[in-house]
Amino acid sequence: MFIFKRVLVVSGILVPKSTALPLRHFSAPSCLRSPKRNSPYSSVDSERYSSLVKSVMSTRVSSQTPETLSAEDEHMYGPVIKAQTPPRTEVRTPKTLHPFLNCEDAGEPEDAESGPPVRIGINRGQGRSSVPSVTRILQQTLSQEQIFYLERWKRRMIAELGEEGFREYSQNLFRQGKRFHSALEEILTSDPSGKDKSVSETAEYPPDIQGYMESVSHILRDVTAVRAIESTVKHETLNYLGVVDCVARYRGVLCVIDWKTSEKAKPFLSNTYDNPIQVAAYAGALNNDGNYKYQVESGLIVVAYKDGSPAHAHQLSPELMLDYWKTWLLRLEEFTEQRSIQASGASSENR
């Protein structure tokens, strides 16, 4: 096992790619946001210990060097296997920085928030069959690191539950997620103004989602002016589509909202993996879809818990949305490249 891990580390599979963006969100307690501030070293009299620090730093304590360590590793574990594709450590930028907002649609009609929420169904019957979805693009462009950890998790779960048990477990997670979404849809459609969210706290729900609904009830109190529910958005220039869970105001800010259920606590935005990219992709599509006459600059990821403990709400500022929009454009470029490679491979096979 140890040898295996060494090889992976050296080959770069475990080296994080630059998909993780800086942690900047509204819900992190300040004490957790800046752990360095509370470092025990901050109280150390640095002048008093400066000579000691200098002497330690200037003296080679060990006779080992990177070269001797490499030689030792090779002796113990065999020659180092290097990855064919080295990890990308540089900060990547999209080849074309498509705008997140559509300036032509910036004007917002006064009565935009008065009607019921829209729900545009998916329509693939009119030549849309080749338009890829946000979910598919994200799934097909996962990093090697993400694939590694997901497969490891799956292997461990199957070892614990068996193939059939794992299938049931996965189906159950999906079922709960779907029912949770349906219940929210019902609440928000029946009360889009947001005046009476108490319905969510008193109503009875199926036992498997009761906790999730309790978990999210304090968030729903801050959701108003629901404009869209489970509605299809399509980027007219970039040619991708998706289905937004909800477009509404959260604490007065118009957001694309994504509801999530989770077994593990996700108190930080960084715990939500690709969810912020998904939200930015939806918002960018909505902003460039003629069916929607307004622009959305912010996003919200709500993570609900089965035991009813308060859901975490990660609000993405316009600045952060732009960062994730760039990450999305990179993923989209990667997907398009993959597709063209596959297409050229298929055409050469047909010859």
Place this chain on the structure above:
DNA sequence: GGATCCTTCTTCTTCTTC
């Protein structure tokens, strides 16, 4: 009515010491 699509979820080193 059946088939297909979009979603629904899942990941983050590991051990020792205090």
